[in-house]
Amino acid sequence: MTNEEIAKEISQYPLTAIATGLLNIEHLKEKLTQSTGEEFISDPIKIPEAERRKLFGERLRMIRKLRGFTQAEFAERLGVSKSFVTNCECGRREPSNRNLISMARILNVSADWLLDIPVVE
Secondary structure, three states, X not given: OOHHXXXXXXXXXXXXXXXXXXXXXXXXXXXXXXXXXXOOOOOHHHOOHHHXXXXXXXXXXXXXXXXXXXXXXXXXXXXXXXXXXXHHHOOOOOOOHHHHHHHHHHHOOOHHHHHOOOOOO
């Protein structure tokens, strides 16, 4: 299944359901695996860098909007330029560790969630 097909599948759910965890991502992964016969891999280490930055940007944009921040407001709270936030959301730039931690705190999420790193139990 291509990234576009995955995005189409996920787009059927409201953003709030995805962001708040009401959508069971593991169930969605199983469904996608069953439909293709191939395992859906969300391991960030196995995703190419450009794709990883794009996914991070999409997640950052989604949660920023859900929290009610404009790019300018978020940039001001973060202490960076609006273009920095835009570049992060478009996948052209990655934040430093310091900015990543600040982003997570401002948006009230974990850095792992922003980076889409699964929790290992």
